[in-house]
Amino acid sequence: MNYLEAIVLGLIQGLTEFLPISSSAHLRIFPELFGWGDPGAAFTAVIQIGTELAVLLYFWKDIWRIGSTWVRSLFRAELRGQLDARMGWYIIVGSLPIVILGILLKDVIESDFRNLWVIGTTLIVLGVVLGLADRFGGQRKSLKNLSLRDAVLMGLAQAAALVPGVSRSGATISMGRALGYERATATRYAFLLAIPAVIGAGIFELKEIPHGHNDYGWGPTLLATVVSFVVGYAAIAWLLRYVATKSFTPFVLYRVLLGGATLLLVAAGVLTA
Incomplete structure (x- = not known):
C-alpha cells in the first residue's frame, strides 16, 4: 500500500x-473497485481506532462523567441508581x-464474511431493517429510559456488525429505534x-499489521488512522x-x-467476490 491509498x-x-x-x-x-485488493480485517480494525479516538474526544465530558460515576458507585451504594453509573454497566x-463472538468467529470474520456476495446482501437487508425501524419505531424514549434489557438487545444488534455490510452504528440504531428511542x-x-x-479489536489486531496478507506496513496504517480521526470527528x-x-x-x-x-458488479465479473 502506498501513502495515497492510505x-x-x-x-x-x-x-x-x-x-x-x-x-x-x-x-x-472500494479498494476492490480501484484495483487495490482487499485491505484485510486487521488493517480495517486498526484504522477504526482513529475514528473511535474521535468519539473519545467528541464525547469526553460524557465519558468522563459516566466512567467516574461508575467507578465511585462501586464503593458508594447511593450512586448506583444514578443514570451515569447504570450507563457504565x-x-x-x-x-x-x-x-x-468476535473472538469465537475471528477466522470466519477475516475470510468468509468478507465475501462481496455477503456484503452486498447485508447492505440491502440491513438497509431495509433500518428503514422499517426508523419508520415504525417510536420517539418516546430518551437516554434516561435505557434499561438493562434494552442495553443487552442493542449490544446483540451491534454484534451483527461483525459481518461487513451490517454497520455497527446502523445495527445499534435500528434496534434502538425499534425499541422506541x-x-x-x-x-x-x-x-x-x-x-x-x-x-x-484494533489493539488486538495491531500485531497483524506487519504480517498482513497484502504486506501493509506501519507507515500507511498510521497515516490512514490519523486521516480517519480528523474526518470522523467532523462526521x-x-x-x-x-x-x-x-x-x-x-x-x-x-x-x-x-x-x-x-x-x-460481482455477477458481471467486474469485482472479485
Missing part, C-alpha cells in the same frame, strides 16, 4: 464509520456479545457502545445535528443502491 482509505473510514452505511463494507468494496454488558438518543448511545469493542458532529430533525431514509436508499450495485 489517505483515500482513511477518508473512506472517517466518512462512513458513524453513518449507518458500514465502513467495513466500503473498505472492502450498560456499556460493559452491551459490549460483551461483540467481544465474545429517539433518533438522537439511539445514535448517541450507538457511538458510546462502540468504544470498547472497536478500540479492543460525528454532522450526523448528530442531522438526526435531530431528519430521518435515516437517505442512508437506507444509499445502502440498497450500493448493495445492489455491488451484487451486479
Whole structure:
C-alpha cells in the first residue's frame, strides 16, 4: 500500500464509520473497485481506532462523567441508581456479545464474511431493517429510559456488525429505534457502545499489521488512522445535528443502491467476490 491509498482509505473510514452505511463494507468494496485488493480485517480494525479516538474526544465530558460515576458507585451504594453509573454497566454488558463472538468467529470474520456476495446482501437487508425501524419505531424514549434489557438487545444488534455490510452504528440504531428511542438518543448511545469493542479489536489486531496478507506496513496504517480521526470527528458532529430533525431514509436508499450495485458488479465479473 502506498501513502495515497492510505489517505483515500482513511477518508473512506472517517466518512462512513458513524453513518449507518458500514465502513467495513466500503473498505472492502472500494479498494476492490480501484484495483487495490482487499485491505484485510486487521488493517480495517486498526484504522477504526482513529475514528473511535474521535468519539473519545467528541464525547469526553460524557465519558468522563459516566466512567467516574461508575467507578465511585462501586464503593458508594447511593450512586448506583444514578443514570451515569447504570450507563457504565450498560456499556460493559452491551459490549460483551461483540467481544465474545468476535473472538469465537475471528477466522470466519477475516475470510468468509468478507465475501462481496455477503456484503452486498447485508447492505440491502440491513438497509431495509433500518428503514422499517426508523419508520415504525417510536420517539418516546430518551437516554434516561435505557434499561438493562434494552442495553443487552442493542449490544446483540451491534454484534451483527461483525459481518461487513451490517454497520455497527446502523445495527445499534435500528434496534434502538425499534425499541422506541429517539433518533438522537439511539445514535448517541450507538457511538458510546462502540468504544470498547472497536478500540479492543484494533489493539488486538495491531500485531497483524506487519504480517498482513497484502504486506501493509506501519507507515500507511498510521497515516490512514490519523486521516480517519480528523474526518470522523467532523462526521460525528454532522450526523448528530442531522438526526435531530431528519430521518435515516437517505442512508437506507444509499445502502440498497450500493448493495445492489455491488451484487451486479460481482455477477458481471467486474469485482472479485
